[in-house]
Amino acid sequence: MSSELLDALTILEREKGISKEIIIEAIEAALISAYKRNFNQAQNVRVDLNRDTGTMRVFARKDVVDQVFDARLEISEGEAQAIHPNYIVGDIVEMEVTPKDFGRIAAQTAKQVVTQRVREAERGVIYSEFIDREEDIMTGIVQRIDSKFIYVSLGKIEALLPVNEQMPNEQYKPHDRIKVFITKVEKTTKGPQIFVSRTHPGLLKRLFEIEVPEIYDGTVEIKSVAREAGDRSKISVHSENPEVDPVGSCVGPKGQRVQAIVNELKGEKIDIVRWSNDPVEFVANALSPSKVVEVKVNEDDKATTVIVPDYQLSLAIGKRGQNARLAAKLTNWKIDIKSETDAEKLGLLSEPQNTEEADYESADDFQDE
Structure with a gap:
């Protein structure tokens, strides 16, 4: 990883309105899962992304105890004091365990997280725009038709025109321009879903x-x-x-x-x-x-x-x-x-x-x- 990532996040923050700090925290959380999955590790770890250089390091976190039952999660007081004499029982010791080829995994994970966050942000922008248009009228273009819906393009998103909201005296064809009434805007896991009507008063x-x-x-x-x-x-x-x-x-x-x-x-x-x-x-x-x-x-x-x-x-x-x-x-x-x-x-x-x-x-x- 390099400062190029931070530069990209800065541009995203400016153009998409996505907080740079929120994305960094999401990348760090995703890297913890990636580390455990790829290196078969079960210990508690913390990933640190340097805000200045873009470098990433992994630290194992272990509790200082009198008697060690699980070496992956615990460390004896004597071993801890060998690292630093001020450690006592109840403290947490952090030791760097960054793998040599962690950079490749980190880059891939960071890309996935950024892509996901950008998609979520775009969906959020579309939802915010259309939730304010509920009970309003828009002009759309018929895209395709199936047995349940007519799919109407409203620019950034396709709206759904159900069969029971279609005018009985109308025949719809792809590329037709029609005015529709927005009846409902829902937030779903796949993004905002917009329902429209031609029959609503x-x-x-x-x-x-x-x-x-x-x-x-x-x-x-x-x-x-x-x-x-x-x-x-x-x-x-x-x-x-x-x-x-x-x-x-x-x-x-x-x-x-x-x-x-x-x-x-x-x-x-x-x-x-x-x-x-x-x-x-x-x-x-x-x-x-x-x-x-x-x-x-x-x-x-x-x-x-x-x-x-x-x-x-x-x-x-x-x-x-x-x-x-x-x-x-x-x-x-x-x-x-x-x-x-x-x-x-x-x-x-x-x-x-x-x-x-x-x-x-x-x-x-x-x-x-």
Whole structure:
């Protein structure tokens, strides 16, 4: 070994941020194991790496005792005092036992330790970078596909897109560029493992933050998201500024903003509704595009009964109950939908009233523009 090792460690400390002292301590610990393994020694030893010259020496450590039972670990008081007269029982004597060809083993061991530490440091840097990106969106490139995962390159690392997080209406091919939502970053023995999703509601939320400046700067707030990936989604928005139309801001001029998100999600329909802390108004908005006659609220059960015109019943419920299901997820209220005829029979209908059309817009409105 020579000072070249120390120079290399100094460069690593500067470029990789790996503490030189920590690597030296790791090399010393590894050399103890290497010495015992290669020279069939069982005694206690200490390896010293000279911080100035890079040379390494091995010292056997023996306890000074009255009676020696194991010469590999113990030394008598008389033998110890022959080395130095100040040794007494209970002291530890160190004697150099560096083998002649220890330099070759030391160089190989040091290389392995440094390589391992560099790899661990790089993994640590990647983990630190991506743990801060949890619940964020990134653009990746599809690398390969198997029965369990799609492997998406995020630059320094490949992320895993599981089958159940893939959009049912999408076909993925190698070299495709896709936006993914980082759901989980795990630290494993083989390095950080990153899981991503194309179906998570957070992906929709992040896409709106990218496309809508008013959401990014906080003027418009996304209150809730309900999503059935690849088919339809609902998103509720609100602005404290009365001069800002939150729904219109998300839709954009001629629907350009929401259409960009629809294109990214391969045609997934998106309903944008105005949020309200009044459950009557919010539930009515959430059920759009259906018109609502009346909303009756049961605060105790957090449930609502929604009355709609007879001809709007199927629209309010939606295909396979999807519209009602998404509205319930969006509002976090149970929703029971009844037609005007059924409500009248059950005595649920109040006096006839003019209801305002729900404040809502859908990406469908701009598909043909």
